[in-house]
Amino acid sequence: MRTKPLLKKYTVTLMWNVIDVLLPPRCIGTGEIVSAQGMVSQDLWSDLDFIAAPYCRICGQPFELADELSDDAECASCIADPPKFDTARSALTYNDASRKLLLGFKYGDQQHAAVTFATWIKNTAPDIFASADFIVPVPLHWRRHWQRRFNQSALIGSALAKLTNLTVRHALTRRRFTSTQKGLSRKDRLKNVRMAFVVNPALIEKIKNKHIVLIDDVMTSGATVNECAKVLKRAGAKKVSVFTVARVLRNTEYYPDTDDFDPIDEGY
Numbered sequence: 001m002r003t004k005p006l007l008k009k010y011t012v013t014l015m016w017n018v019i020d021v022l023l024p025p026r027c028i029g030t031g032e033i034v035s036a037q038g039m040v041s042q043d044l045w046s047d048l049d050f051i052a053a054p055y056c057r058i059c060g061q062p063f064e065l066a067d068e069l070s071d072d073a074e075c076a077s078c079i080a081d082p083p084k085f086d087t088a089r090s091a092l093t094y095n096d097a098s099r100k101l102l103l104g105f106k107y108g109d110q111q112h113a114a115v116t117f118a119t120w121i122k123n124t125a126p127d128i129f130a131s132a133d134f135i136v137p138v139p140l141h142w143r144r145h146w147q148r149r150f151n152q153s154a155l156i157g158s159a160l161a162k163l164t165n166l167t168v169r170h171a172l173t174r175r176r177f178t179s180t181q182k183g184l185s186r187k188d189r190l191k192n193v194r195m196a197f198v199v200n201p202a203l204i205e206k207i208k209n210k211h212i213v214l215i216d217d218v219m220t221s222g223a224t225v226n227e228c229a230k231v232l233k234r235a236g237a238k239k240v241s242v243f244t245v246a247r248v249l250r251n252t253e254y255y256p257d258t259d260d261f262d263p264i265d266e267g268y
């Protein structure tokens with residue numbers, strides 16, 4: 001009988017049409033009605049700043065003086081103090097618009113945005129995913145996870161796994177519930193993050209000589225992803241490529257001083 005699957009397909013389509021009428025898709029940042037789930041309203045879209053080359057080969061910080069730089073140029077910060085990760089790429093700069101998206105995702109009812117974010121992340125460097133072995137989300141402390149009911153980095157990681165045919169391994173755990181980082185100096189923030197992550201003992205053998213994609217929602221000073229990369233490298237990872245939805249640019253005036261983010265999220 002071939003009519004049954006067809007009937008099922010039409011029933012599902014009809015069901016979604018009814019849901020769209022009753023609960024129209026809304027912008028993941030502003031809540032305005034948009035034409036499809038996961039879309040961003042036109043106004044918000046025009047305020048998003050997608051990061052484009054040229055940027056530092058390692059940390060991905062965009063260069064302001066583009067003309068004189070080659071594709072493999074490194075920024076002064078990476079030359080002076082090379083990070084533990086091999087590369088870091090972000091889809092967006094952190095500004096009012098991307099902040100709205102991330103807050104809607106993290107604290108609003110917009111978790112389906114993970115699919116949109118994963119698509120943007122993949123587009124930043126498809127070649128890196130081609131050589132990667134698996135995805136590791138930056139973990140939340142269990143208490144934070146329990147409060148929020150989900151780990152935003154894991155949601156993005158799962159969506160990315162579907163797009164890249166990679167698997168997600170929860171290879172890291174967070175063992176300290178640190179106090180707020182707000183108001184702390186960079187040095188104190190780094191100290192706060194240090195020792196916060198450990199490798200899941202059950203996955204140590206899986207990590208050795210592997211190229212790991214590390215996922216977080218936002219990168220500010222880079223302290224969190226750097227610490228995660230350090231722990232993974234120490235456990236034998238060959239390469240760690242970091243991806244985030246957005247990043248705070250160095251030398252920017254846009255450096256939020258609110259409690260938007262988790263206490264441990266590098267300064268918030």
Ligand SMILES: [Zn+2]
Nearest residue numbers: 056059075078
């Ligand atoms: Zn750099």
